[in-house]
Every structure is written in structure tokens, then in C-alpha cells.
Amino acid sequence: MQTLISIEGLTKRYPKSDEFSLKGVSLSIRQGERFGIFGPNGAGKTTLISILCQILTATEGRVRYFIKDREVSFSDIKQHIGFVPQDLALYEGLTAFQNVEYFGALFNLSAKRIRERAAHLFDLLGLSQVANKPVKTFSGGMKRRLNLIVGVMHEPGVLFLDEPTVGVDIQSRTAILDFLNALNREGTSIVYTSHHLDEAERFCDRIAVIDRGQIIALDEIGPLLRQHAAADLTQLLIKLTGKEFRDHV
Amino acid sequence: MYKSFVSIKKELLLLVNDKTGLALMFVMPLLLVLIITVIQDSAFKVVNENKISMLVVNKDEGAEGATLVELLAASGMFDLRLEEDCSFADFQESVASGKTLTGLYLREDFSSRFGEHAAGLSAMIMGEAGFSETLAVVESEAPSVYFMNDPVLQDNYVLSVVNMLNTHLNVMEVSRMLESLYAELGFEELPASVKEALGNNRIQIERVLPKNQRLIPNSTQHNVPAWTIFAMFFMVISLGSNLVLEKATGSFLRLKSMPSSFWWVMLSKQLVFMGVGILQVVFVFGVAMLLFPFLKLPPLILPNNVPGILAVVLVSVFSAVSYALMLGALSRTQEQSNGFGAISIIIFAAIGGVWVPTFVMPEYMKLLSMVSPLNWSLEAFYALFLRGGAWTELWLPLGILLVFSFICQLITFMHLHRNRLI
Numbered sequence: 001m002q003t004l005i006s007i008e009g010l011t012k013r014y015p016k017s018d019e020f021s022l023k024g025v026s027l028s029i030r031q032g033e034r035f036g037i038f039g040p041n042g043a044g045k046t047t048l049i050s051i052l053c054q055i056l057t058a059t060e061g062r063v064r065y066f067i068k069d070r071e072v073s074f075s076d077i078k079q080h081i082g083f084v085p086q087d088l089a090l091y092e093g094l095t096a097f098q099n100v101e102y103f104g105a106l107f108n109l110s111a112k113r114i115r116e117r118a119a120h121l122f123d124l125l126g127l128s129q130v131a132n133k134p135v136k137t138f139s140g141g142m143k144r145r146l147n148l149i150v151g152v153m154h155e156p157g158v159l160f161l162d163e164p165t166v167g168v169d170i171q172s173r174t175a176i177l178d179f180l181n182a183l184n185r186e187g188t189s190i191v192y193t194s195h196h197l198d199e200a201e202r203f204c205d206r207i208a209v210i211d212r213g214q215i216i217a218l219d220e221i222g223p224l225l226r227q228h229a230a231a232d233l234t235q236l237l238i239k240l241t242g243k244e245f246r247d248h249v
Numbered sequence: 250m251y252k253s254f255v256s257i258k259k260e261l262l263l264l265v266n267d268k269t270g271l272a273l274m275f276v277m278p279l280l281l282v283l284i285i286t287v288i289q290d291s292a293f294k295v296v297n298e299n300k301i302s303m304l305v306v307n308k309d310e311g312a313e314g315a316t317l318v319e320l321l322a323a324s325g326m327f328d329l330r331l332e333e334d335c336s337f338a339d340f341q342e343s344v345a346s347g348k349t350l351t352g353l354y355l356r357e358d359f360s361s362r363f364g365e366h367a368a369g370l371s372a373m374i375m376g377e378a379g380f381s382e383t384l385a386v387v388e389s390e391a392p393s394v395y396f397m398n399d400p401v402l403q404d405n406y407v408l409s410v411v412n413m414l415n416t417h418l419n420v421m422e423v424s425r426m427l428e429s430l431y432a433e434l435g436f437e438e439l440p441a442s443v444k445e446a447l448g449n450n451r452i453q454i455e456r457v458l459p460k461n462q463r464l465i466p467n468s469t470q471h472n473v474p475a476w477t478i479f480a481m482f483f484m485v486i487s488l489g490s491n492l493v494l495e496k497a498t499g500s501f502l503r504l505k506s507m508p509s510s511f512w513w514v515m516l517s518k519q520l521v522f523m524g525v526g527i528l529q530v531v532f533v534f535g536v537a538m539l540l541f542p543f544l545k546l547p548p549l550i551l552p553n554n555v556p557g558i559l560a561v562v563l564v565s566v567f568s569a570v571s572y573a574l575m576l577g578a579l580s581r582t583q584e585q586s587n588g589f590g591a592i593s594i595i596i597f598a599a600i601g602g603v604w605v606p607t608f609v610m611p612e613y614m615k616l617l618s619m620v621s622p623l624n625w626s627l628e629a630f631y632a633l634f635l636r637g638g639a640w641t642e643l644w645l646p647l648g649i650l651l652v653f654s655f656i657c658q659l660i661t662f663m664h665l666h667r668n669r670l671i
Contacts, residue, residue: 054505055506056669078506078508079508085499085502087498089499089500090500091498093263093267094262094266098258101255102258103503103507106252106255106513108252108508110251
């Protein structure tokens, strides 16, 4: 597989903080793969995704993007990436369609293209009937699905998802994962974090385990489980990161 | 173009959904303008108008009462309302009910008792000077004039009105006394030269006006812009909350991952709320222009300097939008933004002369009012209404408002940037 994202020596320290959130992270994410980033709370997962989406800037290190074998400058990559944040970044007072219309326009899509994409995606994720209803009337699962639609309106080459299924029922979670698998089959690369490890085990081709800002394991799931004599991903993460609480105040 | 359209549409939809914000921005100023203008109208008239209303009931059967009324009319200080068929009880009722600020009641025997007093005084002078064989003088009771005032008038103001009456009575008394004196001496009437000297040969006082005399607005000229500005700045509740919500829901973070600039978002917000501010002015000013004449309130007359009006409105609205954005950026929650926003605007309004005009404030409060953007906005509107919108009067308040807006915008940008939200 060809390299999609090359990360070299990525370091991040927040202003007024003594600790590094990321310490010399290096890895490659391949074109068309479903890549999972796992670790305990505060490990640096969201920081890493935020840097890859240009929401944060790295203190040190380098990120390179390749689209169709050609390196794309960091400033031009935004049109090619989709980001689905952990927070429901939606306008509750607007309807589902008004939300996708707004974010679609900010991705430079035409009115016609927005209408077409919205109809297609609402249909796929079961929101067609409520497209013109205010988001504030939606259930948690419906909001999560809409959050996902907003992130893929512009057909990104790579999609970053930060806990896309947190707090939703099994029906919505299944719909979201089916949708992501379909996207991936069509060629979209997916970078994903989640605390639902059973779901991640079925979904990801390759994973990185990150703890205290450093990559401590990186491979396909099968070889990693064998290497660490773990029965599943949950056991693997406990073995690698321990049982100590990682809550931050 | 489509991006701008959708961004503005989104802001408008969010605004339309904010019913509380809309009520604060449109209904509140209308009610405040109507209520406060009606309440303050009589107080502004006292401060503002040159003539003070006086009900005169002249029951005098002689000529002296009419002379006193003529002198009062000639003084230019009073707006006289003459009533003949008015009892003393009606007179009292009329002043007490506030229909007129002052009242003067001359009794039927005003002239006769006035004449007796003057004759008595002249007889006393003649006796004391040895021109009269009889030294005993008949004591005469001073003429009675009833004066009454509305309690809203300040004591020092009442005192000056009473002094004015005394001055006229003294002039009349001296004149009558001299006539009696001349009669005692055998003259038929006062010589013309003496009459003329009595009228004219007083010490003249020339009033020198300060170079930059402050013009005082009437109740409409003060209240209409004042409460419109107050409502403009109250958009902090709507716009500030809007910005806090965008930060809290992660919309700003999502925007950072998109190829569109943060400025699209901020620009569309500012454009929509600039439009809201302009609508507020059109709405409240329009109601004042159309409705006030029916309420017998002073009409709102706009100056001819249309560019001046536009400049004052645009700069005032821009400063209100900038302040709201700054508070929205600095606040962590909607409660913070709403609470601090409302309190800060109320304080700015109080010290900025929205409730009580700065020209009646003590000096230190006038100094303090300079920190309020509402004060400078109000000063700009005063320049429009009282000085015809001369640019020489507008540049200072508009310049200060622009500097204030620039600082607010800069703080907004720096704070959002420092918190990695843009």
C-alpha cells in the first residue's frame, strides 16, 4: 500500500504546560487503510488527530500528505480531509439540512452538489425523514450520524474520526460502522479513535497504541495480539498501558 | 458568493430562533423609549425651555394688577395663561395637579391696597421731612399676592421666580409712592422725565455667554437615541451567546479543519448583527417620528446631514457588535456572557448618561462617563440633533468609538487565537 500520511518525530507541548502531549511520534498511515489509534485518557490520541487535521500545530516534527502518490502541501490538504470531532459540532437551532448546507458551503461545494450529497447521505444514514427538523429535537444517535455526514459532505480522501460512536445505541453504532466500511471500500482512508475496543477490533486493519505521548505498539491487530499473548484488544491495551487510572484534573 | 450567502443565512436563522434576544433588541427599546420619554418630558421642559408656565388669575378691580401682568409678560421669563373666571380653589387645584408649573393669584383689592400702602409711605416721608403738619401715619397692610408652584420645581428655581415678582412689585411700588409724594407736594401727576427715568435708568446687566455653551436636548432628542443605543449594546445577549455556543460545541474546531477562513464566520456574524443594529435604529426612530406627535411629545426631527446620520449609526452599531463579540470570546459559558454582558451594559448606560443625562451629573461623574462607549455614541447623536450633525462635532465621538471597536476586535482575535480556537 502507498503511504498517505507520513509522520516524523511529532512533538507537542501546550503553552504553560511542563508535560509533552506527544513525544517524537513517528508512523505512516497507508492509502485506503482503516487505522485505529488507541490508548488511555490523556494519552495523546486527540492531540495527534488534531495536528493531522491542522486544528493544532506541532511543537516539533513533520507531517507529509500524499494524494495519488503526489505530496500535497500541508496548507492545501484541508480540502482532502474530513474531520468528525468527538463533540457534536452542530447548530442545534438549525435543521439537519441547514447544518450540512452551511458546512458544505464552507467546503466550497455548490448548492446543487450540497443538495445531491445531502439527499444521498441522509438516505444512507436514515435521516431523510428528519432532514428538515431542528437538530435539537434529535436523539443522541441521530446527532452522531449527522455529525458524521457533515464530515464527509465533501467526499474527503481521508477521514479522521474522534470517538464517532460514543454514547449511541447499538443500531446507530452499527449504521455508522457500516457506513464507514462502505466509505472505505470506495477508497476513503480512515483514521479512528474509540474506547469501544470490540468494535475497533472488527473495524481496523492496523492500530497504534499510544501512551504518555509515545507510540508503544504499531501493527496489524492479529500479530500484535500474538506478540503480546493477548486474547483481545482490551487485554492487549491493559497489558501495554496498565490498570492505573489516567484521569486528569 | 454562495458561501457568503449560506453563512449569512445561517446567522439569520440562529437569530430568528433566539426569541429572547429578539425581544431584548426590538421590544425592550420601544417600550423604554415610550415610557421614559413620557415620564421625563416635563422634567426636560423645566430644564430646557426658556419660559416657565404660569397661571395668572387677575381678580383685581383696579389697574395695578394689569400692570403687574404686563410687566411679567414683558420679562420674557413666563409663558402666561390668563384666567378670569377661576376661583381660588380652582387656582390651587390647577397648580397642584401639575397643569402649570407656577401660579399667581391677584385679589380683588390688590390695586386699592397697593395704593393705600404707597400713599401711607409717602405720607410717612412727608411727615418725617417736616412737610406735613400731621406726623401720625396710617399704617397700610401690604398688598397680598398669592404665588404657588408645582413641587417638581427646585427651591432655588422657585426663589428666583419669587424674586422676579418682588422686583416688579418694587418698581411699581416706588412709582406709586413717588406719584403720591408728588401729589402731596401739589403736582397733579409725576413729571414725564421722572417716569422715563424710573423705567429706564436702572443698572444694566449684560449677560456674557460661554463660548462652548452646551445645548440641552429635549426628552425626545435624549431618550430616542439613548434607549436605541442601550438596545444595540444589549445585542451582547444574543451575539455573545451565539459565539460562546460555537466555541462550546466545537464548531470553531471543525471550522479550523475546513478550507474556509475563520473570517468568513466572523464577517457573516458581524454583517448580520450590523443589520440588526441598523434595523433597531430604523424601527425605534420610525416609531418615535410617527407616534410621538400623537402622544404630544416633542417630535423627532432628523438633521439634513444624511452621511452624518449614517456614520453615527454605523459606527455605533459596529462598536456594539465589537463589544458583544469580545464578551462572547472571553466568556466560557452562556451564563457568563449573558450575566456579565447585561450588567456591564447597564453600568455603561448608567454612567454614560442613558438614564440620567450627563449634563445634570456632577463633574466627577462626567469624567467617569467618558469610559462608556454608550456615552460617546449618545454624544454623536446629540451632535446630530442639537448641532445639525456638523462633522467638526462628530469626529471626536466617532473616532473614540472606532478606537474602542478596534480594541474589542483585537482582544477577540487574540483571545480566540491564544485558545487555539481559530
